[in-house]
Amino acid sequence: xxxxxxxxxxxxxxxxxxxxxxxxxxxxxxxxxxxxxxxxxxxxxxxxxxxxxxxxxxxxxxxxxxxxxxxxxxxxxxxxxxxxxxxxxxxxxxxxxxxxxxxxxxxxxxxxxxxxxxxxxxxxxxxxxxxxxxxxxxxx
Amino acid sequence: xxxxxxxxxxxxxxxxxxxxxxxxxxxxxxxxxxxxxxxxxxxxxxxxxxxxxxxxxxxxxxxxxxxxxxxxxxxxxxxxxxxxxxxxxxxxxxxxxxxxxxxxxxxxxxxxxxxxxxxxxxxxxxxxxxxxxxxxxxxx
Amino acid sequence: xxxxxxxxxxxxxxxxxxxxxxxxxxxxxxxxxxxxxxxxxxxxxxxxxxxxxxxxxxxxxxxxxxxxxxxxxxxxxxxxxxxxxxxxxxxxxxxxxxxxxxxxxxxxxxxxxxxxxxxxxxxxxxxxxxxxxxxxxxxx
Amino acid sequence: xxxxxxxxxxxxxxxxxxxxxxxxxxxxxxxxxxxxxxxxxxxxxxxxxxxxxxxxxxxxxxxxxxxxxxxxxxxxxxxxxxxxxxxxxxxxxxxxxxxxxxxxxxxxxxxxxxxxxxxxxxxxxxxxxxxxxxxxxxxx
Numbered sequence: 001x002x003x004x005x006x007x008x009x010x011x012x013x014x015x016x017x018x019x020x021x022x023x024x025x026x027x028x029x030x031x032x033x034x035x036x037x038x039x040x041x042x043x044x045x046x047x048x049x050x051x052x053x054x055x056x057x058x059x060x061x062x063x064x065x066x067x068x069x070x071x072x073x074x075x076x077x078x079x080x081x082x083x084x085x086x087x088x089x090x091x092x093x094x095x096x097x098x099x100x101x102x103x104x105x106x107x108x109x110x111x112x113x114x115x116x117x118x119x120x121x122x123x124x125x126x127x128x129x130x131x132x133x134x135x136x137x138x139x140x
Numbered sequence: 141x142x143x144x145x146x147x148x149x150x151x152x153x154x155x156x157x158x159x160x161x162x163x164x165x166x167x168x169x170x171x172x173x174x175x176x177x178x179x180x181x182x183x184x185x186x187x188x189x190x191x192x193x194x195x196x197x198x199x200x201x202x203x204x205x206x207x208x209x210x211x212x213x214x215x216x217x218x219x220x221x222x223x224x225x226x227x228x229x230x231x232x233x234x235x236x237x238x239x240x241x242x243x244x245x246x247x248x249x250x251x252x253x254x255x256x257x258x259x260x261x262x263x264x265x266x267x268x269x270x271x272x273x274x275x276x277x278x279x280x
Numbered sequence: 281x282x283x284x285x286x287x288x289x290x291x292x293x294x295x296x297x298x299x300x301x302x303x304x305x306x307x308x309x310x311x312x313x314x315x316x317x318x319x320x321x322x323x324x325x326x327x328x329x330x331x332x333x334x335x336x337x338x339x340x341x342x343x344x345x346x347x348x349x350x351x352x353x354x355x356x357x358x359x360x361x362x363x364x365x366x367x368x369x370x371x372x373x374x375x376x377x378x379x380x381x382x383x384x385x386x387x388x389x390x391x392x393x394x395x396x397x398x399x400x401x402x403x404x405x406x407x408x409x410x411x412x413x414x415x416x417x418x419x420x
Numbered sequence: 421x422x423x424x425x426x427x428x429x430x431x432x433x434x435x436x437x438x439x440x441x442x443x444x445x446x447x448x449x450x451x452x453x454x455x456x457x458x459x460x461x462x463x464x465x466x467x468x469x470x471x472x473x474x475x476x477x478x479x480x481x482x483x484x485x486x487x488x489x490x491x492x493x494x495x496x497x498x499x500x501x502x503x504x505x506x507x508x509x510x511x512x513x514x515x516x517x518x519x520x521x522x523x524x525x526x527x528x529x530x531x532x533x534x535x536x537x538x539x540x541x542x543x544x545x546x547x548x549x550x551x552x553x554x555x556x557x558x559x560x
Contacts, residue, residue: 012455012465013304013448015297017350022293023197024167028433031164035432035491045432046491057163061201070297071455071466152315152325153308153444155437157490162433168293175292175351185292186351210437211315211326303477304451307444337443341481 002080002133004037010072020067026094027060030107033076034090041133043126053123054112058087062105066096073097083130084122086110142220142273144177150212160207166234167200170247173216174230181273183266193263194252198227202245206236213237223270224262226250282360282413284317290352300347306374307340310387313356314370321413323406333403334392338367342385346376353377363410364402366390422500422553424457430492440487446514447480450527453496454510461553463546473543474532478507482525486516493517503550504542506530 008029016022035045048055068074079091088109094102113120148169156162175185188195208214219231228249234242253260288309296302315325328335348354359371368389374382393400428449436442455465468475488494499511508529514522533540 011448012296012451013302016292017295017297017299018194018196019297020196022167023200024164024171024293027162027164027167028431031432044491054158056158056160056204056207058204059202060163060204062199064196064198064200067196071464151308152311152436153442156432157435157437157439159437164433168291171292184351211324298474298476300476302447303480304444304447307442307447311444334438336438336440336484336487338484339482340443340484342479344476344478344480347476 002037002041002130002137004033004040004078006033006036006076006078008032008074008076010068010070010074012070015070018067019069021069023062023064026062026064026103026105029074029076029094030060030078030090030092030105033078033092034107034109037078037080037090041129043129048123048126049114051123051125052114053120053126054114055088055109056112057107058110059108060105061107062092062103064103065101068094068096068102074102080130083127083134084111086119086121088122088126142177142181142270142277144173144180144218146173146176146216146218148172148214148216150208150210150214152210155210158207159209161209163202163204166202166243166245169214169216169234170200170218170230170232170245173218173232174247174249177218177220177230181269183269188263188266189254191263191265192254193260193266194254195228195249196252197247198250199248200245201247202243204243205241208234208236208242214242220270223267223274224251226259226261228262228266282317282321282410282417284313284320284358286313286316286356286358288312288354288356290348290350290354292350295350298347299349301349303342303344306342306344306383306385309354309356309374310340310358310370310372310385313358313372314387314389317358317360317370321409323409328403328406329394331403331405332394333400333406334394335368335389336392337387338390339388340385341387342372342383344383345381348374348376348382354382360410363407363414364391366399366401368402368406422457422461422550422557424453424460424498426453426456426496426498428452428494428496430488430490430494432490435490438487439489441489443482443484446482446484446523446525449494449496449514450480450498450510450512450525453498453512454527454529457498457500457510458549461549463549468543468546469534471543471545472534473540473546474534475508475529476532477527478530479528480525481527482523484523485521488514488516488522494522500550503547503554504531506539506541508542508546 014025077093092105154165217233230247232245294305357373370387372385434445497513512525
């Protein structure tokens with residue numbers, strides 16, 4: 001399993017009049033989490049698009065536990081439990097500095113050929129990078 | 141069952157560099173859908189908060205089918221299948237003018253006492269409005 | 281002079297923890313105002329891009345007068361005082377239902393050749409549509 | 421003069437279908453710039469609100485120079501040239517890693533008494549923190 005942590009500080013823009021982070025904003029936080037993860041294993045998303053592959057979100061599930069507030073520093077823990085096939089599945093836990101769990105969630109991305117705008121299976125260069133990272137993770 | 145339709149035109153701000161509506165933006169569209177629904181049954185959300193009740197989102201699930209694009213006119217169909225108890229559950233289907241289904245989803249809201257910041261069961265005035273609307277819907 | 285009015289209802293997503301519309305959100309409202317205006321004179325922005333022209337914002341000024349709140353219905357008044365040359369200038373006044381002025385602002389758009397990513401002068405088909413609309417406005 | 425630098429990496433959510441950062445998103449970047457600055461001089465904005473003062477934006481001006489793109493690392497340079505009186509003025513320059521200037525701008529904040537929802541002059545504890553920081557900056 002691959003796991004990666006990213007920290008995000010809540011912006012004023014992210015809050016709503018309840019004084020909580022607006023629920024739709026977490027989609028951005030989760031994006032940052034998986035972007036940082038794939039960059040860390042050597043597959044920056046800019047390179048993926050440069051190779052003609054888009055990775056739109058096909059499914060999202062979030063269970064909100066406690067609200068996050070302005071200026072809090074959140075840790076986005078992004079995990080990949082299995083090799084991608086038709087889709088690339090990310091599991092998330094977002095926590096506060098005091099350890100409170102803000103949310104748990106899953107996001108699935110599809111692989112789409114940019115020219116044909118058709119779903120494709122995971123491209124080889126992505127699969128290889130993940131296999132290598134998983135091998136490395138299991139050895140350390 | 142209660143059902144309500146709202147139309148939303150995709151803004152440029154909503155798109156991302158794939159040329160699709162960014163997945164996190166749909167949370168706003170779904171918010172507009174349920175806001176319009178509860179307004180239509182006589183319980184505008186401003187009134188709910190004025191009575192000391194907050195309704196934060198506790199759970200969200202979205203299955204994305206086809207991407208929506210700039211300037212498309214989307215129909216947000218919001219349905220309530222059962223009376224709220226500890227949570228208020230909304231079912232969604234978002235479609236394009238040509239009938240294509242953009243997404244299907246569910247959003248659950250909690251009821252929170254604003255003073256005590258504690259979850260509460262559905263307040264009477266909300267339950268009654270929904271019961272009345274369901275009764276009216278079943279008669280017509 | 282051309283003038284156009286659009287109405288926008290404030291979403292919960294637009295508010296921040298002050299209970300006001302977040303200042304950055306108004307950029308979206310102003311976008312909707314000018315989009316509706318250019319659509320009304322027969323030059324929908326989708327068509328502009330289809331003809332190879334992008335219109336990025338080159339300058340924005342907003343003077344905020346009174347805060348707008350959740351669920352308020354705002355009127356975006358978009359005006360064009362002069363024919364576009366190198367840039368396309370929009371003047372804005374946003375008001376509440378009670379007539380209070382929320383903001384006054386200006387936004388300038390550039391014209392950019394999509395292929396060459398170079399600024400260009402106003403394309404003929406846009407200039408003609410505006411001239412025709414101004415002529416029509418002055419006659420009525 | 422006080423000056424502070426913050427770095428922000430462009431999120432996918434921030435882009436639009438031109439492939440540029442959406443113009444309204446920069447308001448968030450500028451917010452982060454001034455939040456970091458006031459935190460650095462010992463006046464975190466959470467503390468300001470805790471003392472009953474809101475600081476809504478009263479004026480914003482941005483001149484966009486070159487577009488920013490997905491995944492670019494931007495430097496937000498936030499400067500304060502004079503002591504706040506009725507308003508608190510921030511000057512901005514946003515640059516790319518290669519030195520290109522993305523935008524120049526100014527944002528003015530008002531001071532508002534949270535209870536009375538009335539504009540007030542700069543509170544003493546803010547003024548003193550800025551004076552101390554300016555003194556310190558001029559000595560180093």
